[in-house]
Amino acid sequence: MTSRVPAKxxxxxxxxxxxxxxxxxxxxRRAPVRVxxxxxxxxxxxxxxxxxxxxxxxxxxxxxYPIRAVLRHQANTRTIxxxxxxxxxxxxxxxxxxxxLSYDYLLLATGASHSYFGNDAWANWAPGLKTIEDALEIxxxxxxxxEAAERQPDPEQLRASLTFVxxxxxxxxxxxxxxxxxxxxxxxxxxxxxxxxxxxxxxxVEAADRVLPPYHATLSAKAKAQLEHLGVEVRLGARxxxxxxxxxxxxxxxxxxxxxxxxxxxxxxxxxxxLGVPLDRAGxxxxxxxxxxxxxPNVFVVGDLMSVVQDGKPVxxxxxxxxxxxxxAARNIAALAAGRPTRPFRYFDKGSxxxxxxxxxxxxxxxxxxxxxxxxxxxxxxxxxxLIGFRNRLVVMIGWAWNYLSFGRGARLITGRGWDPAAGDExxxxxxxx
Amino acid sequence: MTSRVPAKxxxxxxxxxxxxxxxxxxxxRRAPVRVxxxxxxxxxxxxxxxxxxxxxxxxxxxxxYPIRAVLRHQANTRTIxxxxxxxxxxxxxxxxxxxxLSYDYLLLATGASHSYFGNDAWANWAPGLKTIEDALEIxxxxxxxxEAAERQPDPEQLRASLTFVxxxxxxxxxxxxxxxxxxxxxxxxxxxxxxxxxxxxxxxVEAADRVLPPYHATLSAKAKAQLEHLGVEVRLGARxxxxxxxxxxxxxxxxxxxxxxxxxxxxxxxxxxxLGVPLDRAGxxxxxxxxxxxxxPNVFVVGDLMSVVQDGKPVxxxxxxxxxxxxxAARNIAALAAGRPTRPFRYFDKGSxxxxxxxxxxxxxxxxxxxxxxxxxxxxxxxxxxLIGFRNRLVVMIGWAWNYLSFGRGARLITGRGWDPAAGDExxxxxxxx
Numbered sequence: 001m002t003s004r005v006p007a008k009x010x011x012x013x014x015x016x017x018x019x020x021x022x023x024x025x026x027x028x029r030r031a032p033v034r035v036x037x038x039x040x041x042x043x044x045x046x047x048x049x050x051x052x053x054x055x056x057x058x059x060x061x062x063x064x065y066p067i068r069a070v071l072r073h074q075a076n077t078r079t080i081x082x083x084x085x086x087x088x089x090x091x092x093x094x095x096x097x098x099x100x101l102s103y104d105y106l107l108l109a110t111g112a113s114h115s116y117f118g119n120d121a122w123a124n125w126a127p128g129l130k131t132i133e134d135a136l137e138i139x140x141x142x143x144x145x146x147e148a149a150e151r152q153p154d155p156e157q158l159r160a161s162l163t164f165v166x167x168x169x170x171x172x173x174x175x176x177x178x179x180x181x182x183x184x185x186x187x188x189x190x191x192x193x194x195x196x197x198x199x200x201x202x203x204x205v206e207a208a209d210r211v212l213p214p215y216h217a218t219l220s221a222k223a224k225a226q227l228e229h230l231g232v233e234v235r236l237g238a239r240x241x242x243x244x245x246x247x248x249x250x251x252x253x254x255x256x257x258x259x260x261x262x263x264x265x266x267x268x269x270x271x272x273x274x275l276g277v278p279l280d281r282a283g284x285x286x287x288x289x290x291x292x293x294x295x296x297p298n299v300f301v302v303g304d305l306m307s308v309v310q311d312g313k314p315v316x317x318x319x320x321x322x323x324x325x326x327x328x329a330a331r332n333i334a335a336l337a338a339g340r341p342t343r344p345f346r347y348f349d350k351g352s353x354x355x356x357x358x359x360x361x362x363x364x365x366x367x368x369x370x371x372x373x374x375x376x377x378x379x380x381x382x383x384x385x386x387l388i389g390f391r392n393r394l395v396v397m398i399g400w401a402w403n404y405l406s407f408g409r410g411a412r413l414i415t416g417r418g419w420d421p422a423a424g425d426e427x428x429x430x431x432x433x434x
Numbered sequence: 435m436t437s438r439v440p441a442k443x444x445x446x447x448x449x450x451x452x453x454x455x456x457x458x459x460x461x462x463r464r465a466p467v468r469v470x471x472x473x474x475x476x477x478x479x480x481x482x483x484x485x486x487x488x489x490x491x492x493x494x495x496x497x498x499y500p501i502r503a504v505l506r507h508q509a510n511t512r513t514i515x516x517x518x519x520x521x522x523x524x525x526x527x528x529x530x531x532x533x534x535l536s537y538d539y540l541l542l543a544t545g546a547s548h549s550y551f552g553n554d555a556w557a558n559w560a561p562g563l564k565t566i567e568d569a570l571e572i573x574x575x576x577x578x579x580x581e582a583a584e585r586q587p588d589p590e591q592l593r594a595s596l597t598f599v600x601x602x603x604x605x606x607x608x609x610x611x612x613x614x615x616x617x618x619x620x621x622x623x624x625x626x627x628x629x630x631x632x633x634x635x636x637x638x639v640e641a642a643d644r645v646l647p648p649y650h651a652t653l654s655a656k657a658k659a660q661l662e663h664l665g666v667e668v669r670l671g672a673r674x675x676x677x678x679x680x681x682x683x684x685x686x687x688x689x690x691x692x693x694x695x696x697x698x699x700x701x702x703x704x705x706x707x708x709l710g711v712p713l714d715r716a717g718x719x720x721x722x723x724x725x726x727x728x729x730x731p732n733v734f735v736v737g738d739l740m741s742v743v744q745d746g747k748p749v750x751x752x753x754x755x756x757x758x759x760x761x762x763a764a765r766n767i768a769a770l771a772a773g774r775p776t777r778p779f780r781y782f783d784k785g786s787x788x789x790x791x792x793x794x795x796x797x798x799x800x801x802x803x804x805x806x807x808x809x810x811x812x813x814x815x816x817x818x819x820x821l822i823g824f825r826n827r828l829v830v831m832i833g834w835a836w837n838y839l840s841f842g843r844g845a846r847l848i849t850g851r852g853w854d855p856a857a858g859d860e861x862x863x864x865x866x867x868x
Contacts, residue, residue, distance in 0.1 A: 042577060042581060059493035059494065059495040059496070060493065060494075061493040062493070066625065068625040068626070069625050072624055072625050078627050078628075079625075080584070080585060081578075081581040081584075081585075082585075099585075143476060144515075147476065147515040150514070150515075151514060151515075151516075151533075190506055191500065191502040191503050191506050191513075192502070193512050194512075
């Protein structure tokens, strides 16, 4: 493999091409190191907008971009599409499914996924939302539920087809619930003949006593009011005890639903465990103040996979924290390579924003709190601005403007497994098992 | 199921939501009939641009649109997402996978797919291009081949990774070969570090003695010259005798290739056979001059599934023929419903256009023949104009303009099965079996 930098300079291996990994790679572009970015997928994903693919507002290509195209002009960096199977900290080697990479510095940024709290079988009935494939699967299920409703003569089954349960009222759950209500009431309903869109039911289940738990209590209350104004049933302090083909159990109560989506819990990527270092309860790596791994000053963990407590509060698993930690770890690697000491990471909270639907959102920046149309506008501007490096910025903007003006959702395709009732495509068609 | 038209009016069942089926449905919007459109998929596909999804220039949502959204405002029509398993002409019943539909008039528009000439196992190594899923699978294979090349130390395997064989030099094959050459030379190559994009090899194999066989001989020659100018190897009078993990055999000659695409042959949809009426060699239904099935004046076959000879030449399987036949059959159904006689179908050849690459195309309209930049411009304008009913028209236009200006391809995502060498994702990595 040709390399434009002499092989003697330190080799930095970055595993993961999300916000944290890509920011770190870009921060090292002028450092006297050679960088290898490894990812299982060829694309970086703008995860904050993934729910828009799941709800048919955007195309996958609008929010994903090839990693090697992002790093195209960075001469000291190469990109490898490969699966990482293990890490040998003693030998300083990353084991790939089809080879290995030795490193001088390692930066692990493989993120987190949802946790089913030990009930992994629930994933079958209640998919989470982390990848493009997840989003397309959710889109397929949601659109297929309306198709099933159109042809359902049995009233109870019809109600199940038109009931959507979202588990978890963090930002993703709130966004999904709002978008589902809008898709059903405003967009898709016009296309169907045999059911009343007003019978659509979206149930948002949250174990805590409020939606958006990390937000200020007044915003949680505002978000709940906005959701309820849209028609979403918000169930607080409710624990899911069982999920199967017929829907969800909340203790003794059974919600008969064809479509259940999972937006709760956090589980660090399995590669965190492979390090053999202390993890927190969610399987994230407890790092040193400089983001390195205890006992391994040349190994850094950043983004959603890191566990950091600052001022008594955990640093949240959000895109700004991923970007800031990626940049901080890259600077520390550059410092070590130059024989200088590392510096502790300091998370700067730029504020939080969650959108609930058409012209509805809540946000907080420092002590400032806002909601409604203005918050939605701020959300919109920030997300457009952060699509930096995406050639599709203009297309996304036009798509959104169009959706807003027309109440339409252009990406309403059922692809993948398609529609095959013979293959058990109608989970809600079975009888409840108590 | 509610119906806004009294149930006594004749019931027209249209199977297939492609150009022919949708045109027929729209042509019946004011006829005193009720119409049911049945399709296995929820979307109409603008098939002439499908190769652009396969070569990462467009997103699936740019060229597909929900059938029921197209027919939203048509009060006498409903849309059903269902798989048709059989047709009982005597009982006038369409058997669905999960139910049945009785009809007074039946219009069959289920199209055609590729024919592997009895070698269906080749489909595994050489996918065809008929559905969104086909296009995404081809995109996955093409982009994965470049990724494999980036990490391939063995020179022979590297050559195989960078060799693309397209079988069949009809419009689809020509478009694919041209786009592959451009994607490799202009777009993707800039992102990779370890191979020379000039070593990319695209081989276009055609059994006939010229490319674009239905076109005038001078245009075939022009198209061949344009392809060769791009760098495509055009192999005429060449027959594929075997395809496997190592590539393609043309008689004794073995072309060692990781990626083989199939764009040859025509096979009528299996539902044609289910009718139990005479078929042509390609499995298409030989219809009467009014497009009805012999012996069943209330059953019509249109689009790519029909076999019609006019002025001694077969009517080609192209979008304009599908649109015209769909409209003609719908008029004949309306005539029969009103007690009037049917009229024979007359295909009006509006001309043909095939694009070869960036600013390269050939076209003929009547006796007029043109090629090069002007032909490409005409192709572009016509395809934009025909995206009627697609909300994404503007997005497609911007996407294309952007591609043209930037030489970029924004939809370069490897999705679906993803990258998994352990799952045998590297067919060219095996040794040739002679």
